[in-house]
Amino acid sequence: MFKYAVINEDGICTAVSYLAEEVQQENMILLHDNDDVSLWDIYSDGGWAPGKPPxxxxxxxxxxxxxxxxxxxxxxxxxxxxxxxxxxxxxxxxx
Incomplete structure (x- = not known):
């Protein structure tokens, strides 16, 4: 099972998904076991920063x-x- 963060055009995580197969999409970031990503977190320069809901x-x-x-x-x-x-x-x- 592959865990992905779905991000919008601003790099904000809008969903976390578990998929059966690996995917290659610009708006889906593959997460590893040590990645603790939540909704509204911000992806930038290959890393995550805490975010807040608008x-x-x-x-x-x-x-x-x-x-x-x-x-x-x-x-x-x-x-x-x-x-x-x-x-x-x-x-x-x-x-």
């Missing part, structure tokens, strides 16, 4: 934090509901 248009750090906080609150409420249902079931009662 912010999509319209996304700001504040927007993302707000969404994460809302998601976290929703999960906490769902867990509280499940916990209450478990207590009712253990006590043999109905809700």
């Amino acid at each position: 912010l999509t248009s319209g996304d700001s750090l504040q927007d993302k934090m707000g969404q994460l906080e809302a998601d976290n609150k929703a999960m906490m409420l769902a867990l509280a509901d499940i916990y209450e249902q478990m207590i009712v079931l253990r006590s043999g009662g109905n809700s």
Whole structure:
């Protein structure tokens, strides 16, 4: 099995693929066992540097934090509901 990093025109890793056969493509870099490559890493001059995912248009750090906080609150409420249902079931009662 051959492990490849798929890079875009800027040298940014957009995927890591395992292939049954060796390939020769400009946008696919053969990885070795000691290569620790992740998405968004940057390939340049025969080596890899850590990269960061780009912010999509319209996304700001504040927007993302707000969404994460809302998601976290929703999960906490769902867990509280499940916990209450478990207590009712253990006590043999109905809700």
